[in-house]
Amino acid sequence: MNTSVAEEETRASGPGFDSAPVPHVSKWGRESWSRRAPLLPALVLLILVTQLPFVATLVMSFMSWSAQPDAPPKSFAGVDNYKQVFTTSSYRKAVFTSVEMTVTIVVVSAALGLIIALLLNHKFPGRGVVRTMMIAPFLIVPIAAAVFWGNGVLQTGFGLVDGLLGNLGVDNAQNISFITDHPKLSIELELIWQWTPFMMLILLAGLQSRDPEVMEAATIDGAGGWQTFRYITMPHVRRYLELSIVLGTIFIVQNFDSILGMTGGLNSTNIPYAVYEVFYSAKDYGVASALGVVVVIGSIIVATFGLRVVSSLLSEEEAR
């Protein structure tokens, strides 16, 4: 499944790749094998641990297989599991939730990350301290962050937010319940908090890799803040922005810990959480597998898109 993506990408990626200095070697010659050998252990492990389970998932997705105590024995089910996946509204909802949450989190944290990176790109007293403070949320273990946000920050009544609002004199603040009233927003807030630092770090590194002479020239030429940003900073930062968005998306779309730790799926079940529930709670291994296969196909589509961006970065690097 994956190889096809890779191949397609290579074709799409332009001349950067072909410029790689690969000497002509006979396909199965000793030279070629001695080149390949260092690559093999890693490839073999990845195929065994990541590809084989998907093959198993694919097979199981065509079986009627439940681990409930009164379930009929395993049998071939044809496409029944897939029918169920596509006709069950909660799964469709999970797809929308996944897309909605990923897009919101990635866009907001990239925008915030850019703003903060621009601020941190200036010299001011305590810049190092602020940078360190900004990084901290990303370094909290995700499940720990999720359970603390669920139980300590946004918890009705006892949470930090209700408490602060109460201290500020908001009426009835102890009855504001973010997690039940706005479960998706709660998760989005927590993940934006965790991922803005990630975006900021990459973007800041991008900003700081600008040629200082160009900046100086712009200043001497009298470029205002906005012009410098629009015509010098943005074009330069753009590839870092793309990189941070692609990488952020890869991680955020797979988010499971926040949902488990904060809402337990209440009105906020995304695809990974739905698969987990069907497998672990409902024990319908057939449907869980079919859902898994659908997720994999969806990921491949998204990955193709993401890899295109990454590939352009790779070729860019190659051209250097």
Place this chain on the structure above:
Amino acid sequence: MTRRSTTSRIAIAVAAVASLVLTGCGAGSSGSSSHSITVLMVNNPQMLELQKLTAANFTKDTGIKVHFVVKVEQDMRDTASTEFANQSGQYDVATLSNFEIPYYAKAGWISDMESIAKSSSFDQSDILPSMTEALTEGGKVYGEPFYGESSFLMYRKDVFQKLGITVPADPTWDQVAQWAAKADGASPGMKGICLRGLAGWGDNLAPLTTVVNTFGGTWFDDSWKAQVDTDGFKTAANFYVDLLHKHGEAGAATFSFPQCLSALQQGKTAMWYDSTAAAGSLEAADSPVKGKIGYVSAPHDKTAQSGWLYTWAWAIEKASKHQSDAKKFVSWASSKDYEQLVAKDTKNSTGGPTNVPAGKRASTYSDPTYLKVASAFAQPTLNSIKNAPAADPGVQKRPYSGIQFVGIPSFTDFGTSCAKLISSAIAGSQSTDSALGACQKLAQAAGDKQK
């Protein structure tokens, strides 16, 4: 930053991590002796107390080391069912309820406990008959109760006195709704009633289903036709959700037993309808509402009794390689002696006389030392458990067993989905009727498989 300073920083980081790990090493290790068992438990206070008492008592006496895996209820159930279905022998003993034990036994996933039931030192005849019956399948006992519970209504006596309300021993839901309206706001931040709203068939569906039963509804009629969108169920669910909206706790969709317990203890609610097991914590020495709570039987409507019947019981996995050690553990944990041990343990907040794992043995309720501290709730608890209408919970014949649950395996599945729908109705993101409509379809699909 130069390369050298980075490297040294990394060295510092590695050293810090290493030292943390080493401090961890010193504090404890889990060596595996030949006599050791692994127990999967739900993280209720009674289980946490057991965890604290095991090493100094059970392990000391028998030499059997016990590893505990403690999880929140839903997670514990998921882990247990996955584990028992696959019989991989990872856990020897698990806390299961009277919901799972009958059909786990039928599926051959758990070992029978006849040898414990027949042992004179264990004294099975002391176990309340409703409990033994709920844990028996095909004439054999498959689980021993750790503690048992029914449901009842708890209310703040002081608040009700001030409001001039007298609570009869068997209130109706209509009365409860009126009192909730009166008590709402009786003191700043106090709501009328706390009810479970958290999604889970063992969370919000448990009290809701008892309301459904007594309002004349049922999940299925005698021919497995789902009745979720019919009158009895609809009236009950609307009543429950409306009561929460009007006079219930804010954020009700995240509230279950622990949150409501907290709310009642901190004066945020005047009433609470929940498990009889709550009384121990409410009357504990350090409880701020000790002595202020009244206990009466579960509110009813069309039926005479409506309390649920529930027990957390021990079950032993069939694939366990430590059957006899596991049985020793079960007979210790469910014994009279263990109850005494908890009563004497006054140094832990989960121990002490009010936290005895009660509700399973008749002898507990004739023990004068227990009655002395538990006088406020002992009798209402015992009555509720004895009177729980296990054989005939509603107004109609049903094809399934269980009061607050539907005793078929797929209930964990469609029950959980329905629980979420109800929870979102409680959270206000959809109407109760539309939640029930969706739930009806899920229930009917499950019912069709039973025909």
Place this chain on the structure above:
Amino acid sequence: MSSAELTTNVAEASTPRRMQDIPSPSPQSGRRWSTAAIGISAWVIGFVFIVPILYMLLTSLHPPAKAQTYPPSWTAPLTLDNYRALFDSSNSISPSLINSAICSIVSTLLVLALAIPAAYALSIRRVPKWSDAMFFFLSTRMLPPVAGILPIYLFTNKVIHLPDNIFVLIVLYTSMNLPIAVWMMRSFLAEVPTAIIEAAQIDGASTFTILTRIVGPIAIPGVAATSLICFIFAWNEQLFAKVLTSVVAQTGPVYVGTLIQTEHAYLAQLSAGAVLISVPVLVAGFAAQDKLVQGLSLGAVK
């Protein structure tokens, strides 16, 4: 975006050709004001981001009954009891921390052992179709782990009978981090000047010399960044650990999940657990901030 387009962008960025349109510079005083404004807003934003962590730390130092009140008991007396309770022998956190440390460190070492040769074969001594291999690696990381968890669960429990085994986690974490490590190491090794290596080879330098003198100085920062990222990701992983372990192999993140209790005041201890398991990552990340950036960008930022 095509590489041609990217090149244009870069060219555009390095040529200040629109400068003649730009109006006169802002006065000095305005600049000072803007510096102050930037500083203040940065401090405020930084503070907002750190507040939840400070509150977590504060809560972890409060007695349980004071940790869950409305309004928050800001000034409650501080205590280390919650941390002490985490090491209490009946349900100590330490075996979980040890497991997490073993999983993270061993899997990181394995990742390096596999990724460095692979990266070598993708950069210095390239295999044909090396870019296909690169994308294969990365695409495995894009697939959601949850889709493979069921077969992995059944395989470990029913086929090889290794439930609750730390070795299984190590293998999984190794393969989970391998794609990232290969990408990172490759991007570092790609900087090694092949011409110099060839020249050294002609001069008769030994492989050892080439590795230590030429490859080493470029590769070592890459190894450091890779290790840091792999360690963090392995340390943080929760889903596999939760489904595949119970007692012996339980890891820190799973342990923290068990601190949500039905006793009413669990928040203080939960916070202490959350702080404790985050400390290694915080320390490592703070100490090596630049390595963190290199790692997170898969080596694209150096």
